[in-house]
Amino acid sequence: MKVIKFAVSPVLIFAVFLFLSFDSQKAWSAEQESYCFTCHTSAKDLISITREIQAKKGAPPKAAGGG
Amino acid sequence: MAPLAPHEKIFVDSEFAEDENHGEIGCEECHGGDSSEPDWKKAHEGVVKDPTYPDASEVCGSCHEEIAENYQTSLHISLAPKKKMIDMMANPDKSVCAKVDAAREGNCKECHSSCGQCHISRPEAAEGGLMEGHLFQKRPPMDQVCTVCHSSRVGNEFLGKNKGIPPDIHKEKYFKCTKCHKADEMHGDGKDYANRYEVENGPKCLDCHNEIYDAKSENPKNHWIHKDQVSCRVCHSQPYLNCSSCHIGLGTKSSSIDFKIGLNPLKSESRPESFVTVRHIPVDKDTFKSYVKNGLTNFDKLPNWKLATPHNIRRQTAQNKTCNACHGNKDLFLLKKDVERKYRKANKNVIVPKDLIPKKRIDE
Numbered sequence: 001m002k003v004i005k006f007a008v009s010p011v012l013i014f015a016v017f018l019f020l021s022f023d024s025q026k027a028w029s030a031e032q033e034s035y036c037f038t039c040h041t042s043a044k045d046l047i048s049i050t051r052e053i054q055a056k057k058g059a060p061p062k063a064a065g066g067g
Numbered sequence: 068m069a070p071l072a073p074h075e076k077i078f079v080d081s082e083f084a085e086d087e088n089h090g091e092i093g094c095e096e097c098h099g100g101d102s103s104e105p106d107w108k109k110a111h112e113g114v115v116k117d118p119t120y121p122d123a124s125e126v127c128g129s130c131h132e133e134i135a136e137n138y139q140t141s142l143h144i145s146l147a148p149k150k151k152m153i154d155m156m157a158n159p160d161k162s163v164c165a166k167v168d169a170a171r172e173g174n175c176k177e178c179h180s181s182c183g184q185c186h187i188s189r190p191e192a193a194e195g196g197l198m199e200g201h202l203f204q205k206r207p208p209m210d211q212v213c214t215v216c217h218s219s220r221v222g223n224e225f226l227g228k229n230k231g232i233p234p235d236i237h238k239e240k241y242f243k244c245t246k247c248h249k250a251d252e253m254h255g256d257g258k259d260y261a262n263r264y265e266v267e268n269g270p271k272c273l274d275c276h277n278e279i280y281d282a283k284s285e286n287p288k289n290h291w292i293h294k295d296q297v298s299c300r301v302c303h304s305q306p307y308l309n310c311s312s313c314h315i316g317l318g319t320k321s322s323s324i325d326f327k328i329g330l331n332p333l334k335s336e337s338r339p340e341s342f343v344t345v346r347h348i349p350v351d352k353d354t355f356k357s358y359v360k361n362g363l364t365n366f367d368k369l370p371n372w373k374l375a376t377p378h379n380i381r382r383q384t385a386q387n388k389t390c391n392a393c394h395g396n397k398d399l400f401l402l403k404k405d406v407e408r409k410y411r412k413a414n415k416n417v418i419v420p421k422d423l424i425p426k427k428r429i430d431e
Contacts, residue, residue, distance in 0.1 A: 034093060034094055035103065035104060036094035036100065037094060037102075039107060046074035047074045049074075050073035
């Protein structure tokens, strides 16, 4: 019985470690290392990019309302 | 609703990262592109603006399985009744029918929604743009989602924007659309409905007003007399918008505020009333004329005065002030003379024969 306990504990610890590191990896990806997030949360960057796009495109099309 | 500036449409609130569910998912997991690329042009290669349309099963469905499963049957996504009705009216000639279908795909199908276009951004049909910086809206905000598409009829009625006509009483009680139109109805239930009035979990007045037939209620006698005879709206709607002659690309020719009671074209167990409010819809024989001639040769198969559920309910209306405000009042009913000669056949099941108009009451 003791042998089983000794074998299970490291496996459990390793599983918890894997779960935590995977979870934090995702959050890290979204907030820290993503250029999407950095740029899309900066109004200043977006203004300059959308102006650049607008200048190439011309006037935006109008939308129509329905029922 | 004020339009969004181009940069506002794509601005993401940094608070989004703190969303314990969606904030932990990398942008590229839903939208594609390359989040590690500093050059925005290269980073956007392969980016999908709305990853929830036409198929939400991968992005939303990985967590919201049940909702995604029925997604394709949501009328906001499939617009299935529209296709069914146009198919029914279309010319049976295969080559003509194909052109009608292309016209429908190219024009009518633009007005769809999606998970994203209700919970994250404004609908694309109304220029789109992220709401609240991509923070997920559990209940789609009425003014940014529902009434930007359902604007000229339902929206204007509900909000009281038709000149001289007060808003819906429920609006004055601060109701939003989602108070009556619940998620189950919006998300679809896996069934393929022929029209929105068939949707089983759609709202019914009696869901809230179930006491109207009780002896102790305010007006039980009148409710009992009219039960299953007239829809609630026949007594409680105010005049509403009717549109006519829609030609693709040219809009409607004319519209008018009117109120008409017609025969119920969709009589069923759940909708047993003989009389309902009907609205002229903006479809006519030439709707697809710019695509193909004689596209809708079977136009007469469906009425263009349709069962309507105006959203401008009031307890007291012009037609329910007294019995004879309605009884014997021919102006309220859709008569033969109200329908253009060429559309009489299409509307034969809706037009009220004069002898069916309730007689004036002499005891009033």
